Amino acid sequence: MTDKQVTIQREFGGGGRPRPIMLAIAGDSGTGKTTITAGLVKALGAERMTSVGADDYHRYDREERKGLPFTPLHPDCNYLDIMEQHLHHLSLGHPILKPIYNHDTGTLDRPEYVEPREFVIVEGLHPLHSKVSRACFDITVFLEPPEDIRIKWKLARDTKKRGYTTEQVRKELEKREPESAEFIRPQRASADIVVRFSPIEERGETADDPLSAYLLLRPTISHPDLSSILSDDIRTAMHLKLRRDADGKPVDSVHIHSYAKREETRQVEQAIWDELGVDEPVPDALGMIDSETRDEPLAVTQLILLYHLIQARKAVDTNG
Amino acid sequence: MTDKQVTIQREFGGGGRPRPIMLAIAGDSGTGKTTITAGLVKALGAERMTSVGADDYHRYDREERKGLPFTPLHPDCNYLDIMEQHLHHLSLGHPILKPIYNHDTGTLDRPEYVEPREFVIVEGLHPLHSKVSRACFDITVFLEPPEDIRIKWKLARDTKKRGYTTEQVRKELEKREPESAEFIRPQRASADIVVRFSPIEERGETADDPLSAYLLLRPTISHPDLSSILSDDIRTAMHLKLRRDADGKPVDSVHIHSYAKREETRQVEQAIWDELGVDEPVPDALGMIDSETRDEPLAVTQLILLYHLIQARKAVDTNG
Numbered sequence: 001m002t003d004k005q006v007t008i009q010r011e012f013g014g015g016g017r018p019r020p021i022m023l024a025i026a027g028d029s030g031t032g033k034t035t036i037t038a039g040l041v042k043a044l045g046a047e048r049m050t051s052v053g054a055d056d057y058h059r060y061d062r063e064e065r066k067g068l069p070f071t072p073l074h075p076d077c078n079y080l081d082i083m084e085q086h087l088h089h090l091s092l093g094h095p096i097l098k099p100i101y102n103h104d105t106g107t108l109d110r111p112e113y114v115e116p117r118e119f120v121i122v123e124g125l126h127p128l129h130s131k132v133s134r135a136c137f138d139i140t141v142f143l144e145p146p147e148d149i150r151i152k153w154k155l156a157r158d159t160k161k162r163g164y165t166t167e168q169v170r171k172e173l174e175k176r177e178p179e180s181a182e183f184i185r186p187q188r189a190s191a192d193i194v195v196r197f198s199p200i201e202e203r204g205e206t207a208d209d210p211l212s213a214y215l216l217l218r219p220t221i222s223h224p225d226l227s228s229i230l231s232d233d234i235r236t237a238m239h240l241k242l243r244r245d246a247d248g249k250p251v252d253s254v255h256i257h258s259y260a261k262r263e264e265t266r267q268v269e270q271a272i273w274d275e276l277g278v279d280e281p282v283p284d285a286l287g288m289i290d291s292e293t294r295d296e297p298l299a300v301t302q303l304i305l306l307y308h309l310i311q312a313r314k315a316v317d318t319n320g
Numbered sequence: 321m322t323d324k325q326v327t328i329q330r331e332f333g334g335g336g337r338p339r340p341i342m343l344a345i346a347g348d349s350g351t352g353k354t355t356i357t358a359g360l361v362k363a364l365g366a367e368r369m370t371s372v373g374a375d376d377y378h379r380y381d382r383e384e385r386k387g388l389p390f391t392p393l394h395p396d397c398n399y400l401d402i403m404e405q406h407l408h409h410l411s412l413g414h415p416i417l418k419p420i421y422n423h424d425t426g427t428l429d430r431p432e433y434v435e436p437r438e439f440v441i442v443e444g445l446h447p448l449h450s451k452v453s454r455a456c457f458d459i460t461v462f463l464e465p466p467e468d469i470r471i472k473w474k475l476a477r478d479t480k481k482r483g484y485t486t487e488q489v490r491k492e493l494e495k496r497e498p499e500s501a502e503f504i505r506p507q508r509a510s511a512d513i514v515v516r517f518s519p520i521e522e523r524g525e526t527a528d529d530p531l532s533a534y535l536l537l538r539p540t541i542s543h544p545d546l547s548s549i550l551s552d553d554i555r556t557a558m559h560l561k562l563r564r565d566a567d568g569k570p571v572d573s574v575h576i577h578s579y580a581k582r583e584e585t586r587q588v589e590q591a592i593w594d595e596l597g598v599d600e601p602v603p604d605a606l607g608m609i610d611s612e613t614r615d616e617p618l619a620v621t622q623l624i625l626l627y628h629l630i631q632a633r634k635a636v637d638t639n640g
Contacts, residue, residue, distance in 0.1 A: 059433070079433060082417045089405065097402045099417055099431055108430040111419055113379070113399060 003135035010091055010136070019093045020050070020116040021312045022136055023305065025123040026187045027143030028073075028180050030154025032197065033123040035289060036143070039302045040121060043283035044309070050117045052090065054124025056099045057083040062106025071172070073125060073179035080126055080133075087127070087136040090116045103162055119309050128187040138312040139221060141305065142191035146198050149207050189247070192221045192308075195301055200257070210258035213297035215304065216245065217252040224307050226254060229271040237264045238300070256297040265296045269303050276310050323451035330411055330456075339413045340370070340436040341632045342456055343625065345443040346507045347463030348393075348500050350474025352517060353443040355609060356463070359622045360441060363603035364629070370437045372410065374444025376419045377403040382426025391492070393445060393499035400446055400453075407447070407456040410436045423482055439629050448507040458632040459541060461625065462511035466518050469527050509567070512541045512628075515621055520577070530578035533617035535624065536565065537572040544627050546574060549591040557584045558620070576617040585616045589623050596630050 010019060023040075025033045041049050057079045058072060070077050079099075086096040093116055100109040128134050128142070145153070151173060158164045164172075188194055194216035199205030217223045226240045237260035241253045256265070266282075273282045283306065287299025330339060343360075345353045361369050377399045378392060390397050399419075406416040413436055420429040448454050448462070465473070471493060478484045484492075508514055514536035519525030537543045546560045557580035561573045576585070586602075593602045603626065607619025 061430075079417060081415060082433070085409065085414065085416075094405065095401060096405075097399060097417075097419055097431075110381075110428040111417075111431050113402070 003131035006088055006091070006132055006135040018118075019091060019316060020118055020120045021138050021309055021316065022087070022091050023119065023121045023309060024127040024134075024137045024140045024191075025121060025143065026125070026128045026141065026184075026191065027123075028125065028150065028184045029176075030150045030157060031143035031145055032153065033143060035298070036141075036195075036302060036305070037121050037123050039286050039288055039298070040305060040309070042285035042288075043302065043306055044119060048117055049119040049121065050090075050114060051121045051123070052098065052114060054083055054087075054122050054127045056101045057126075058099070058101045058108060061101075061108050071176045071179055073176050073183055075126070075129065075183060078126065080129060083126065084130060084133045084136075087122065087133050090114070090120050090122075091136040118313065125184055126187070128190045129183070134190050139193070139305070139308045140191045141193045141195060142188045143195050143197075144185070144188060145196060145211075146207075149198065149211070152207050191216075192218050193304070194218075197297065205258070210295065211297065212258045213254075213256040213301050215254040215256070215301060217254060217304075218245075219250070219252075221308060222311070223252065224272045224275050224304065226252065226272075229268055237261060238268060256300045258297060260296040260300075262294075262296065265300055268300060272303055272307050276307060276314075278310060323455035326408055326411070326452055326455040338438075339411060339636060340438055340440045341458050341629055341636065342407070342411050343439065343441045343629060344447040344454075344457045344460045344511075345441060345463065346445070346448045346461065346504075346511065347443075348445065348470065348504045349496075350470045350477060351463035351465055352473065353463060355618070356461075356515075356622060356625070357441050357443050359606050359608055359618070360625060360629070362605035362608075363622065363626055364439060368437055369439040369441065370410075370434060371441045371443070372418065372434060374403055374407075374442050374447045376421045377446075378419070378421045378428060381421075381428050391496045391499055393496050393503055395446070395449065395503060398446065400449055403446065404450060404453045404456075407442065407453050410434070410440050410442075411456040438633065445504055446507070448510045449503070454510050459513070459625070459628045460511045461513045461515060462508040463515050463517075464505070464508060465516060465531075466527075469518065469531065472527050512538050513624070514538075517617065525578070530615065531617065532578045533574075533576040533621050535574040535576070535621060537574060537624075538565075539570070539572075541628065542631070543572065544592045544595050544624065546572065546592075549588055557581060558588060576620045578617060580616040580620075582614075582616065585620055588620060592623055592627050596627060596634075598630060 025037060027033050037051050041051055055072070059077055059079055060068065065072070065077070068077070072078065086098060089096050095113060095115045097111045098114045099111050102109045128140055134140065154173070155166060155169050158169045159166055196214040197211040198214060199207060199209050200212050230238055230240050238254070238256045243251060243253050245251045269282050282303070286302040287294045287296060289295050289298065345356060347353050357371050361371055375392070379397055379399055380388065385392070385397070388397070392398065406418060409416050415433060415435045417431045418434045419431050422429045448460055454460065474493070475486060475489050478489045479486055516534040517531040518534060519527060519529050520532050550558055550560050558574070558576045561575070563571060563573050565571045589602050602623070606622040607614045607616060609615050609618065
């Protein structure tokens, strides 16, 4: 099956069943995929949204991987053909029997029956790896914090939640680096939105300061009209810039400062939300880190993703 | 996806990849599915044939099933939608990640990556359960030994190989009977070939005698021309009869006597084989029970299935 066939099949529909809206959140390990996803699931409600970890398609368990010349970042370490097959099924509204990789034990466990709801978020290392997998998504996101931030996040999680030592994580990061460059980072080029949480270097901020969000909005999907939303009075906390990406192609770049105030982001959120023309108020579950701290750049980022999810849902429901 | 869509898609091919020939062997637990399959795999070679157990699509493990009002024969006890999806993929030449039910431990284990080879045999309780699953097969077989033979076989296997007591097996059989009648035996109606290994009651034989084979050959596929093959001199050991099935529909009925001699069956096998017009000799791996005893009725039965597999392969390869 080619990517074109997948696209056509999705547009024609799968026999009357309403197809779900599919959002990919790709990025290396420790880039914040789970945090972004959690807020979106909370905002829309778990009963409307299925969240799928795309990193369960491991070909080998932890024990077997020890003797191998590559890390889980390498395509050969995963059943990416099965991942594609499953993404395709989900995108047509079909259930799948998803493999499970147990992060605690490092074993491949009993698979799980997953039925796609109205919205499906797929987060992982490889969701944008191939043309066919990309054709399964309505919205594609790539996360790329600066490397020192990512290492800090990954260290925190892997030592606290996955039982590794700092030394082990650092060694693994080193081993993974060439495969990250070869197989993970190229997916950035296929994302409609690139998200970078980062300190503002020009202000001398470091990884320990609250982070700003830099969003790259590619014209591959139709974004909310931020040029009219970001009026003069909030431009200190948030601004929009037309620029060229590293590849020379035109993009909108949105910068949401870490010191953006709640009342400013509230205005922006409301304006984005109003464009959707839906009845409900702006969801208040956004921007939460570890379900404690509210973070304005994260909240606005999630709201933009939410905007796309709802917009895509409306478009599919209207046209077929 | 409807059965018609599946049929059309299979005929049109999956993008240049040669699709495998799919054979279903359906039947209740203990009907001899594994024995028949083993001989076919041996005859064609494991490198040309994939054999898939369709009973791994359990929704619950053994522990969870204890509290449930139904047995594994009930569709609700299985992910039959996923089984259909996987059969469809295999029939198009796609790989699947197949769930695994561990008969020793009663647990659902790490799934297995399965790539279809030239031929795929799917044996299990439900491969002919739905229209869509049936559309995935080129040849469909249903096994129905008399109930006392089946109980004898099931008792032998479950007590010797699966660690159950005789009492447990008998109790389970009783519990399963209504579901066998409702969900397993109706699949007989969809089989191209119905196989019954049975003693010849008119001769006073019992379950302990060597068994004859009764084959019902439905005109749903094109069988070897047995009316000319079964010449007068071997008609004592094997005969063909035109009759009506229980539903009134016309069928060919072949009876291969338990006392058929090797030289007689050899003639018949050779004649069936000659119709195929292939270069290789008749495979000699057929008819083996527990890799020790050669059984003539089993050998002829397997040879007829082999005939259909090779015939179907030739037809697909010729027509594209």
